[in-house]
Amino acid sequence: MYKPSQFKPAWWARNPHVQTIFADLLTSRKKPVGTPERLELDDGDFVDLIWTQKLEQQYTGPLLVLFHGLEGSIKSHYAYRLLKSLKDHNWPGVMMHFRGCSGEPNRLPRAYHSGETDDPRYFIEYLTKRFPNAKLFAAGYSLGGNMLLKYLGKYKENSLLCGAAAISPPLDLSACEVRLKTGFSRVYQHHLLSRMKRNLRKKVEIMPELISKLKMADGVDGISTFKTFDEQVTAPLHGFKNADDYYKKCSAMQFLNNITVPSLILHAKDDPFMTHAVIPEPHQLSTQIEYELTNKGGHVGFIGGKFPWRPHFYVESRIAEFFKKIYQA
Structure with a gap:
């Protein structure tokens, strides 16, 4: 309603x-x-x-x-x-x-x-x-x-x-991911992604074996968008095929x-x-x-x-x- x-x-x-x-x-x-x-x-x-x-x-x-x-x-x-x-x-x-x-x-x-x-x-x-x-x-x-x-x-x-x-x-997670790569919205992506990457680095320091579970081709520094993070970190850690599979299965719509x-x-x-x-x-x-x-x-x-x-x-x-x-x- x-x-x-x-x-x-x-x-x-x-x-x-x-x-x-x-x-x-x-x-x-x-x-x-x-x-x-x-x-x-x-x-x-x-x-x-x-x-x-x-x-x-x-x-x-x-x-x-x-x-x-x-x-x-x-x-x-x-x-x-x-x-x-x-x-x-x-x-x-x-x-x-x-x-x-x-x-x-x-x-x-x-x-x-x-x-x-x-x-x-x-x-x-x-x-x-x-x-x-x-x-x-x-x-x-x-x-x-x-x-x-x-x-x-x-x-x-x-x-x-x-x-x-x-x-x-x-x-709709996929639509939101695309939006956050455009215009001023990129500022929010950069801010949140910086925190996500910082926390990931801390976790890797105390859990080096974590690297083997991820799909990071260029390391943490190579992650520049939410989709890259979800493709290389979120998806492999939580059993999704890739970022698109994650977005499709987890969007609440x-x-x-x-x-x-x-x-x-x-x-x-x-x-x-x-x-x-x-x-x-x-x-x-x-x-x-x-x-x-x-x-x-x-x-x-x-x-x-x-x-x-x-x-x-x-x-x-x-x-x-x-x-x-x-x-x-």
Whole structure:
């Protein structure tokens, strides 16, 4: 279902790059928003969690699970703001860092990608066992949003979630990869790719045998695009034939029709990470999806407000509104 948007972009932030970049620059991160916990995985690896508050086993209220974007962490502006908002409103929340994203390299060669649902599944099952009476909701941003929608479409009625929200999800990975090689969007590719390559170098230093599992003809320095990284690193590490096989199997667009829990998808038409290929047609949406498309907003931006020194971030209020409606139904 297409939902008319109430979002009004700030007059000083109508450019998509201002929306995208200033969402980060205008987010203060002065105070910690949670406490860490390490979750050991059944394959010998780990993921690091951040909790907004401590919960007792008999807790019966809502619990929001957060999945970050590519190279994201608790330091990401959107993750920090959402957890702070949850903490301020006494709605418990927990974020799962994907493997290798919490500041410490993970133990195994494999890492994470846009369609990696095994770790989130393990994490969600862990939460349901630990808090059997809690009502779980999930929010995913960008890569985490694509992953979350794929997860929902894969597990359908067995997702163990009551509701979900995906913010700026790249529903067609191939189209997004092409977009990020053009115009100013190349700046985002360079920034993210630099971080990905830096983390890969760190991992290779402590795990030299990793090189034998990759297909890097010219070493890490020879990687200049996302597709090259996915062809030489993501695909061989995670069992895909090549980058195109990875994009085809992990793009969430094909899973939307199978989603059975109330889900919000929020996109902006001017998102510099994407093209119109990521905008689903009504027939591609299940009846449980509320799709909101704004004219402005950039990538995980959605900044409103009259003044730059007093911005209003639309996403947190929109997620709260959506989840409260489900929880109170």
